[in-house]
Amino acid sequence: MKKILIAFAIFALALMPFGNAFANKGELIITNGAEPQGLDHAQISGVPEHRIFFSLFEGLISANPKDASPLPGVAESWTVSNGGKTYTFKLRKTTWSDGVPITAKTFVDSWLRLLAPETAARYAWFPAMFIKGAEDYNSKKGMKDVVSIRAIDDYTFQMDLVGPLPYVLGALIHYSFGIAPLHVIDKHGKDWTKPGNFVGNGPFVLEKWEPQKQLSAVPNPKYWDKDNVHLERVVYLPTDDNNTAYNMYLNKESDWATVIPLDQLSEAQLSDDYQSGPYLGTYYYVIQNEKKPFDDPRVRKALSMSINRKHIVEKITRKGESPALSMVPPMAGYTPSLGDAENVEKAKQLLADAGFPGGKGFPEFKILYNTNEAHKKIAEYVQQAWNENLGLKVTLMNQEWKTYLNTRRKGDFTVARAGWIGDYQDPNTFLDMFVSGAGMNGGKYSNSGFDNLIKKAASMEAGPARMAALQEAEKLFITDDQSVIPIYGYTSQNMINMNKWGGWYNNTMDWHPTKDIFMK
C-alpha cells in the first residue's frame, strides 16, 4: 500500500509542472436566453446563437473584447488593394478540432455553401451586401463562379467587395462569415452538430448539448491560440423565463446573466455586478411616409417635436438610455444629423401649417407595437403626448410578436414601434435600409437625394469625406424629412461579478468573447 502511495505521489509530482503550466480554471455559467436554433453558422440568426458561435468557431477576424473592433482570427494579416475593394488575407496554419487543416479553400467552400440558394441561409443577405457577386448567386441570377472569392494558394484567401466598404473587417466577425467543417458535414449530414460528431475551430469545442437543458464547451486543444484560453469550461443554459434567469444569478447558479427583467431592474442597478453601457441600437417609431396626411414632413416633425424623450428614458425605460434625435447613434468619426428637439409650440405651428390647426380634421390613427410591458408604456405616453400637445386622436394596437412582424412587413400600419441593432460599427448600417424600395424600409421612405448619397458613400474609401456624405444623407432623412421618429439609443444590461471574472468589458456591440474571459 505504501509503495503504491509513493508511486502515485511521484507520478503526481511528475505531472505537476505540465498540469499547472497552462492550467485552465473556472467554469463560466451563462444564462443564455432562448434555446439556440443550432450551431451551423449557415442556419442561425440570433443573439444567443452568436454567443455560442464565439466559443465554438472563429472566422477570418475575431472581436476585441474591449471595443468589439477587429482583431486577427484565422487570418494572420491582410492587405487592401484595388481602391479598398480587394482584400487579401494571409491565413495562419491552423486546423479543425479533429486535426484537419483549415485552408483558404475552407473559406471559399464554406461561404459558397452559405450563399447557395438550396442552403436557404437566413442571414445570407449579410455577406451578400459585401461580396461581389454574392447576391446574384444567392438569388439564382448567377452560378457560384460569379461570387468573387478565391483561394490564391493554401493559405492566401482573396475577396472582392461591391465597393470600398471600410467597415468590412468588423462585419467579418459575424457568424455569416464563419466557416463550417465540410468534411464532417459530408460524413454526418445535419447530425454534424451533435456532440461526438461536432468539429469546430474556436477556442472551445462542444462537450455536451442537451436541448432545453444545457450546452457546454471545453478548451479546444487544437486552437491556434490555446495558451490564451483561460476557462476550464463554458456552460450555456437556455432560459426562456427572464425572472428565473435573474434568480439563478442571485442564487449564484450562474456567473453571467444576459437579461434583467424590467421589474427587477432598480434592484439590479444597486448591485456592483450590474454592467450597462451604450449598445449600438436605436428605438424608433416608423411612419408610413406615403400615407396622407403623414406624407407631409411638417406633420412628421410635429409628431416628433411633441414627445419628451427625456421623460421616456428617465421615467419609463430607466435603463440609462440616451434620448435620440438621430437614427445613427454617435460613433467615432461621425456626428449624427439631428432632428428638431422637443418644442410643443413649434409642433403646434407646424401642424397648423400642414392644415390641421389644433389637430382639427386630422384622421384618427393607431400606434402599432408588439406585446411587451415597456413598449406599451412608451406607446401610452406617446399617445397622451400627441393628444394633449397636438389634439390628435390616437389609439393603441398591440400584437403578438410574429403577428406584429407580419403586419409591419406588409406595411399595414400608420405608426409602428421599431428597433434596429447595428450589424457593424458604421453609420451605414442605420441608413442604407431606408433607400427606396429596400425590404426593410417599412415606412416606404423615398428620396432620390438620400439614395444617391448612400450609393456615393458606398463607393468612397474610409475618411472624413465618406462620413460627411453619410451625415448629409442622415440630414435629408431625419433633419429635413423626419421620416422616422428616433426615441432613444439602447443600452446593454448584464450581470457579472468583475471581481471574480476578468476579460469581460462593456462594448457597443454587447459582444463578450469567452476566449478572453478568465477567473481572477
Place this chain on the structure above:
Amino acid sequence: MGKYFIRRFLGLLPTLFVIITISFFMIRLAPGGPFDEEKAVPQEILVNIEKKYHMDEPIVMQYGRYLLDILRGDLGPSFRYPDHDVNFFIVSSLPTSLLLGSMSMGLALFLGIGSGILCAVRQNTWVDYFFMSIAVMGISIPLFVIGPVLMYFFALKMHWLPTSGWVDSRAGWITVLMPVVTLASYYFAYLARLSRASIIETLRSDYVRTARAKGLSGPVIMFKHVLKGAMLPVVSYLGPAFAAIMTGSVVVEQIFRVPGLGKFFVQSAFNRDYTLIMGTVIVYSIILIIMNFIVDIVYSFLDPRITYK
C-alpha cells in the same frame, strides 16, 4: 372485451386524423410565419427558404406530403431548430414531461386521496378545516404564482434548493422537488375535495349502512366497501387530469427550466414552427385519447354495473 379494445383502438385513428387536419390548416391561418424576423429576410432569401421546406407548394399538396410523412413516422424537420428533427425533440423531451407528470400525479393522488379520507372521516373537525383550506388555496392560486413563490422562499431566501434545472450534474435529483410540488398543487387540491365529497356521500349510502349493521369494523368498511365506490368520480377525473397535467406542465417547465415537451409546445407556437407545433399537438392528442381509453377500462373493473362488449 377483446373486440371492444380493437373497436376503441380503431376509433382513435379518425379522431387523430381530424385533429391533425384541423391543426394543420389552423396553424397556417395565424398571421406571421416561421421566417418572420425583426430584421426582415429579403424576398429572394425567403423564396429559397420556402422552397427548402416545400412551403412554395399549394397548401393541399403540403398537407398530403405531411400526411405521408406521418405515416412513415417522420414528423419532419423543425423550422426553428434546423439542426434537429421534430422526432428528436419528442423522443428527448417526452420522457421528461411524462416523469414530471407522473411524479406530480403520484404526489397529488397520495396526498389528495389521503387527506380526502381523513377529512371525510373527521368531517367538520379542525383536521377537515385545515386540509380543506389548503385545498382551496391550491385550487385558487395559479401555478405561475406558486412556482415563483416557492423559488423565492426555498432557493433565494433559505438556500435549501437550487432555483431551477432538472436532474443535472450540479444539483441532481433534488431539482425535481419544486416543479413536482408546484404542478401537483392544483391536482392535490381538486382530488382532496373530490374524494372527500365522494366518500361522505358513499358513507351515507344503504350498502354501507348494511355493512355497519353486519358489524364490520370501521377500516374494513372504509377500504373494502366505501373507497371502491367512492373512487368512481376520482377515476373518471384522472384521465383528463393526467392529460391536463402533461399539457399543464408548460408553465412549470418554463419557470423551472425543465427540458420537457411543454416548453416546445409553447415556444413552437410563438415561433410559428409549424412542424414542431404539429408534432406536439399529435403527441398530446395521443396522450389524451389513451388516458380516456384507460379510464373507461378501469371503470369496468370498479363498477360492476359497467361491462363492455
